[in-house]
Amino acid sequence: GENVEQHPSTLSVQEGDSAVIKCTYSDSASNYFPWYKQELGKRPQLIIDIRSNVGEKKDQRIAVTLNKTAKHFSLHITETQPEDSAVYFCAASIRSGATNKLIFGTGTLLAVQP
């Protein structure tokens, strides 16, 4: 079935260190993989995304890598800061009829310790 697994569920790092969150997906036809940051009670905020024709994408301190063969993708945050503390979700697009729906991973609570 449609499934996106995400690990770890919680991650605590020291300010300045790197954080890595990993996701795997089940549908080999998935072609769009966004990452969201969500603060309590707010809407998910897109921080970076990658499409299936690209293996890696970087935006300042944030990068995403995609391995289509293994069906997994990862979020890398370097030089973490306390304001990076939040819940992060990966997602994968799943073809459903004439549209693509987004299925979310289970989330990672990132705590950056000052």
Place this chain on the structure above:
Amino acid sequence: GAVVSQHPSRVICKSGTSVKIECRSLDFQATTMFWYRQFPKQSLMLMATSNEGSKATYEQGVEKDKFLINHASLTLSTLTVTSAHPEDSSFYICSARAPDFRGLLEGGYTFGSGTRLTVV
């Protein structure tokens, strides 16, 4: 950029009553709207996909007679929680796929600001 307006942001209702949540795409036509539910400390779970002018497609385990979805126009989709019970208390959020900046291809998914529903 693409904006989806969701109302109300918070609602408290009595058990047994119905609540309607609206999502409007303000600067683009959303042929498809997705409805999610998020319980505390959990992920966003897709409830249904709403297509303009046709019946919504519900995910497995979601009661279509309890969560009524209407997508009457290209800019408005509504979710009505009927006969609400305390276990329906949750954060409901809509999402639409907007065109890219050129209006040619589908861009990312734009989310509404969410509705915190509390059933007492």
